[in-house]
Amino acid sequence: MHIQIKIKQPPLFNFEECLWFLNRSYDDCMLYLTGSSVSKVVSIEGTDFILTVNEKAGFLIINATTAQPGPYATERIRDYVSAWFDLERDLSAFYKLLRNDPILGYMAGAYKGLRLIGIAELFESICWGIIGQQINLTFAYKLKRRLVELYGETIQEHGRIYHTFPRPETIAGLSVETLQGLQFSKQKAGYLINVAGLFTDGSLKKSSFANLAPEEKLKSLTAIKGIGVWTANYIAMKTLNEIGCVPQGDAGLLKALELHGLINDRKDLATIDKIFSYYRGWESYLVHYLWRSLAVKTE
DNA sequence: CTCCAGGGTAGTC
């Protein structure tokens, strides 16, 4: 069964910039990227869809295949892609602030149309946040690949093998020693298994966050063992649709601020606060653009 | 060998 959906691209959206961010130079086992498209498996209401997104004449073109589309498949896929690329947000206020920034203003041109790329699934997002703590991203993607290839499901289409992220039930049933064998640290292994258990017994789910205030979302997240301030903010901006987040202490963020000459000392919290206060309400976007600035285009 | 990487917890004062 095949579905094609067209979405009109909003202002201040550039698909190529978004694709490039997804690619950077990292090896994400959940995505297939070509120069002009991205493909992945998405689970919607329990059914797996293979989505391929590309663009044509100002529209995003989504091609989806599945065995059994439900009655609202088209709408759900549209919602998914819309959330993935943050399509519904009007970025004009952020760009106004950005253009007036004497140091970072160039980003409004250089990265024009880059959107905050989301992670739809809360379980996947939390696991990725935990995996990424305190290790370099190259290694983090390796760990993720091992976990996904061993414990996720695989779907084949046109000779490609697609992976789904492991289900909480699967991770909950693993032992710390098993994950240590994949080179997860003892602590991370424990965090992941514990979080998987929270999803499995129903005490943690994305829908519980829907009506919470931003501070309440962060509070609920940091109450979970293994999730500190950094991880909670990362999850809030990538998965819970919050754009006022600052993953404090983030190594990449601090590096970007140093490279732009905005701070000289990584412990200079006052200066960092001052920078972010100018972007109040758009902190997540500033962070995203600063992360983007760390990746250099080689072509 | 050293320092760093998209940190977190637990203990102390």
Added chain:
DNA sequence: GACTACCATGGA
């Protein structure tokens, strides 16, 4: 609340 020790492991 701020500071400290400790954890843990690949990459440059």
